[in-house]
Amino acid sequence: xxxEDKNKTIVFCGLPASGKTTFLGALSxxxxxxxxxxxxxxxxxxxxxxxxxxxxxxxxxxxxMLRTHLMSxxxxxxxxxxxxxVFSLNLPDMSGETWDNLWREHxxxxxxxxxxxxxxxxxxxxxxxxxxxxxxxxxGNAMIKSLIDDNCSVTAERTTSWIPSEHAPTQAxxxxxxxxxxxxxxxKSKVKKLAIVFSAWDTTDGSVSPRQLIEKEMPLLHQYxxxxxxxxxxxxxxxxxxxxxLKDSQQQQELLERExxxxxxxxxxxxxxxSDLTKIISWxxxx
Amino acid sequence: xxxxxxxxxxxxxxxYENGHKLLASNLELDNETKHLMLSMSDSxxxxxxxxxxVCFTGYPVNHAGMYAVSKTWVAHEIxxxxxxxxxxxxxxxxxxxxxxxLSGLKDLFISNVDExxxxxxxxxxxxxxxxxxxKCSYKIKEMIFELYSNxxxxxxxxxxxxxxxxxxxxxxxxPKLRRSFKFKTWVAKYSINNHTDFDLLLSPNVDISKENxxxxxWVDLVLKCSNDNNHELQAFLWKHGAHLDESRSNLAYxxxxxxxxxxxxxxxxxxxxxxxxxxxxxxxxxxxxxFFSNQDVQIDISSAYLMSSxxxxxxxxxxxxxxxxxxxxxxxxDNEGYIKKLISxxxxxxxxxxxxxxxxxxxxxxxxxxxxCDISPIDIAQTNFIYRTDFWSNVESPLKYINEIKKNxxxxxxxxxxxxxxxxxxNFNCFDCYFPELINVIVDNFSQSSxxxxxxxxxxEDYAINLISKLNVIxxxxxxFTFKNLSNALLICSVEVNTVIKIYNNLDEKAKESKSVIxxxxxxxxxxxxxxxxxxxxxxxDPMDKLISKHDLSFSEWDKLKGTMRVLHxxxxxxxxxxxxxxxxxxxxxxxxxxxxxxxYSISKNKKSILELSKYISKNSKKSW
Numbered sequence: 001x002x003x004e005d006k007n008k009t010i011v012f013c014g015l016p017a018s019g020k021t022t023f024l025g026a027l028s029x030x031x032x033x034x035x036x037x038x039x040x041x042x043x044x045x046x047x048x049x050x051x052x053x054x055x056x057x058x059x060x061x062x063x064x065m066l067r068t069h070l071m072s073x074x075x076x077x078x079x080x081x082x083x084x085x086v087f088s089l090n091l092p093d094m095s096g097e098t099w100d101n102l103w104r105e106h107x108x109x110x111x112x113x114x115x116x117x118x119x120x121x122x123x124x125x126x127x128x129x130x131x132x133x134x135x136x137x138x139x140g141n142a143m144i145k146s147l148i149d150d151n152c153s154v155t156a157e158r159t160t161s162w163i164p165s166e167h168a169p170t171q172a173x174x175x176x177x178x179x180x181x182x183x184x185x186x187x188k189s190k191v192k193k194l195a196i197v198f199s200a201w202d203t204t205d206g207s208v209s210p211r212q213l214i215e216k217e218m219p220l221l222h223q224y225x226x227x228x229x230x231x232x233x234x235x236x237x238x239x240x241x242x243x244x245x246l247k248d249s250q251q252q253q254e255l256l257e258r259e260x261x262x263x264x265x266x267x268x269x270x271x272x273x274x275s276d277l278t279k280i281i282s283w284x285x286x287x
Numbered sequence: 288x289x290x291x292x293x294x295x296x297x298x299x300x301x302x303y304e305n306g307h308k309l310l311a312s313n314l315e316l317d318n319e320t321k322h323l324m325l326s327m328s329d330s331x332x333x334x335x336x337x338x339x340x341v342c343f344t345g346y347p348v349n350h351a352g353m354y355a356v357s358k359t360w361v362a363h364e365i366x367x368x369x370x371x372x373x374x375x376x377x378x379x380x381x382x383x384x385x386x387x388x389l390s391g392l393k394d395l396f397i398s399n400v401d402e403x404x405x406x407x408x409x410x411x412x413x414x415x416x417x418x419x420x421x422k423c424s425y426k427i428k429e430m431i432f433e434l435y436s437n438x439x440x441x442x443x444x445x446x447x448x449x450x451x452x453x454x455x456x457x458x459x460x461x462p463k464l465r466r467s468f469k470f471k472t473w474v475a476k477y478s479i480n481n482h483t484d485f486d487l488l489l490s491p492n493v494d495i496s497k498e499n500x501x502x503x504x505w506v507d508l509v510l511k512c513s514n515d516n517n518h519e520l521q522a523f524l525w526k527h528g529a530h531l532d533e534s535r536s537n538l539a540y541x542x543x544x545x546x547x548x549x550x551x552x553x554x555x556x557x558x559x560x561x562x563x564x565x566x567x568x569x570x571x572x573x574x575x576x577x578f579f580s581n582q583d584v585q586i587d588i589s590s591a592y593l594m595s596s597x598x599x600x601x602x603x604x605x606x607x608x609x610x611x612x613x614x615x616x617x618x619x620x621d622n623e624g625y626i627k628k629l630i631s632x633x634x635x636x637x638x639x640x641x642x643x644x645x646x647x648x649x650x651x652x653x654x655x656x657x658x659x660c661d662i663s664p665i666d667i668a669q670t671n672f673i674y675r676t677d678f679w680s681n682v683e684s685p686l687k688y689i690n691e692i693k694k695n696x697x698x699x700x701x702x703x704x705x706x707x708x709x710x711x712x713x714n715f716n717c718f719d720c721y722f723p724e725l726i727n728v729i730v731d732n733f734s735q736s737s738x739x740x741x742x743x744x745x746x747x748e749d750y751a752i753n754l755i756s757k758l759n760v761i762x763x764x765x766x767x768f769t770f771k772n773l774s775n776a777l778l779i780c781s782v783e784v785n786t787v788i789k790i791y792n793n794l795d796e797k798a799k800e801s802k803s804v805i806x807x808x809x810x811x812x813x814x815x816x817x818x819x820x821x822x823x824x825x826x827x828x829d830p831m832d833k834l835i836s837k838h839d840l841s842f843s844e845w846d847k848l849k850g851t852m853r854v855l856h857x858x859x860x861x862x863x864x865x866x867x868x869x870x871x872x873x874x875x876x877x878x879x880x881x882x883x884x885x886x887x888y889s890i891s892k893n894k895k896s897i898l899e900l901s902k903y904i905s906k907n908s909k910k911s912w
Binding site for chain 1: 307318322330333336366369477
């Protein structure tokens with residue numbers, strides 16, 4: 001792999017509760033510990049380590065990450081190295097509401113825009129267990145049929161009015177945000193790279209790969225990515241940053257008892273399964 | 288300030304529902320407002336969620352024209368960590384300006400969220416501003432001092448202060464300041480830098496400060512007036528606060544001014560405070576200027592500087608010219624550079640300031656003001672500057688200058704200056720073309736004019752005499768002066784008899800009896816060739832006869848008089864006494880002018896003298912002289 005820039009900012013993007021901060025927590029721990037072999041090595045502590053340590057500690061203790069609040073200006077600056085090349089990676093932790101607002105209101109803070117003016121790569125998080133799939137015409141007709149009573153009318157109390165911002169399928173939201181990012185945020189002159197991360201991958205049954213999940217459940221997104229119009233390179237990853245469901249105390253206890261916490265992490269791709277989160281970063285940063 | 292009992296308060300509730308959102312509101316909000324409130328209502332930081340913290344936030348929502356006070360607490364009911372509830376009260380700026388006290392605000396906040404809360408939020412809320420029950424901490428003085436002694440952000444420990452302290456401190460502010468004030472009662476130390484636009488922050492990471500025993504008087508005044516429910520100070524703050532910017536430190540200045548105006552009256556101290564003040568309120572400056580414009584109030588250096596500093600603002604106020612002159616005078620004595628700047632400020636009071644200052648200004652500056660037409664010769668004419676010789680010698684054209692002044696009618700001061708100036712004495716001949724008018728003015732204002740100009744009248748006696756003869760009323764002083772100077776032999780010949788008599792008649796009785804007047808008049812009688820000169824005889828005969836009889840004339844005086852009589856020293860072989868000599872001279876005048884016989888008898892009651900005179904006349908009338 002050849003690293004392009006020595007200073008890089010990656011857009012961490014995703015709707016609320018899509019696992020962005022948890023990913024950062026796991027990454028913070030991983031880079032700071034030598035428990036597993038990593039593609040990118042830690043090359044020195046960042047100047048401001050408060051947020052870095054806070055996330056790493058929370059991840060280590062299997063505590064659910066606090067939601068990132070709207071005013072958050074937190075970011076993790078990592079000094080990483082690949083072979084002899086040392087580079088700095090800036091990972092701003094933006095709230096999910098920031099991106100949700102971009103979809104709902106078509107609005108975003110100027111400060112966010114400024115933050116990403118030099119960036120050309122995005123990691124988009126989708127909670128694997130929280131995908132609102134589109135309804136096909138056949139499915140829709142079947143649903144309407146079930147709602148019709150004997151008098152051939154649909155009762156009002158059994159229906160709700162369709163609100164685009166509330167009821168749009170996840171793929172429509174993701175495509176809209178990705179388009180806005182590519183056309184308004186990212187550096188236009190550069191080749192753009194996108195990593196789609198399905199967080200909480202442990203909640204899926206594992207019958208399909210992350211790429212297949214997109215193909216099957218999010219056809220619009222799949223077509224959009226395949227046309228390479230906005231993002232010349234894209235890759236899909238399934239990530240379980242915690243390694244299990246923290247709401248389940250038994251699972252939480254099991255995770256806590258792991259000898260090498262880094263091994264809680266699971267990264268799934270078409271080709272392999274491993275615990276090295278830095279590989280996602282490495283792919284994003286490669287030329 | 289209107290007393291209102293119930294103010295309508297709007298409310299919103301924010302919480303988590305697939306992201307932090309506005310859950311309920313009893314008013315329609317625009318997008319900008321929604322966006323601002325969404326971010327302000329979110330969690331103040333990660334540490335906030337460890338425990339049962341509550342954060343109150345106050346901030347303006349300018350887009351909606353409202354002020355928001357919110358209460359944020361941890362939403363333990365929600366499984367996702369980091370979620371909060373925020374109940375926000377919104378007060379329209381109009382109502383905020385009417386509310387006397389805000390202490391009841393805290394009681395309007397809800398403390399928990401249940402199924403009914405969303406519906407409750409849609410209801411109206413009312414604040415009763417009659418309720419005044421502040422529950423301030425014992426360190427409230429420190430908060431007041433820290434907030435209003437300067438404009439820096441105030442960071443205090445949230446262990447020492449409560450929302451009551453903040454509402455009390457905020458409530459002291461006037462509407463404009465109230466609606467710009469921003470506070471937050473829970474801020475993590477690491478995020479303080481993200482709140483630079485807040486006035487007051489309370490943080491759990493700040494050490495408890497040491498107690499201070501001594502605070503400035505204004506701190507005690509604020510507390511005292513609030514505790515006494517004294518609305519005088521509040522009315523004063525609200526009146527003048529409307530003219531101030533959003534600096535909190537203005538409160539300290541205003542309270543101190545209020546003290547020196549309404550409690551311990553000292554306008555000069557108020558002046559000094561206003562002068563130290565970076566941006567004082569225009570209303571207070573005007574109020575003080577009106578106060579100082581009262582003639583009975585003495586203007587000192589502070590008040591002069593106060594009014595001069597805001598002279599452009601004070602253009603709207605009709606300051607008496609005496610006051611602005613005084614300002615000019617005081618400042619010109621104190622600071623030459625500043626008075627020059629003040630003059631160049633071009634206010635409507637410029638002229639009177641210059642007039643007040645001009646005596647202390649450098650000559651070249653005054654000349655430049657004249658050349659630039661910043662002041663007119665008329666203005667200068669009102670000052671002592673015109674007494675300065677160097678002024679006249681530097682004025683480009685003194686005559687033109689005089690002419691300019693003349694157009695506006697010379698006043699006494701100008702005349703005095705002109706008629707005492709050495710410049711004019713040296714260049715007296717320059718005045719030929721102006722002389723008739725100048726003399727005219729001098730004669731009109733004789734008592735004010737100097738000796739030099741009196742002499743000038745004599746030098747230009749033909750003008751003077753002509754003028755005098757045309758005057759209906761002659762000042763007694765001028766009459767005395769004229770008689771004194773008419774003794775000049777040349778002059779006495781040139782004055783008409785009637786003019787001399789007219790001047791004589793304007794003399795007071797004492798002057799009429801004076802030796803010099805009698806001598807002058809007698810000389811005129813004998814030296815004149817006018818046919819009506821006999822009219823002088825009744826005026827001088829008896830007094831002169833008496834002077835001669837009593838030997839009151841000195842040898843020199845007699846000698847000079849005798850020279851005018853044109854009588855031979857001896858008449859035949861006879862040698863005359865002085866009295867006879869005088870009588871012969873009178874007789875000669877009578878013989879020459881041939882008045883009516885009755886005239887002779889009317890000239891004196893001295894029978895003897897008349898008899899002798901008659902005899903003498905009849906005896907000699909047949910003979911030639």
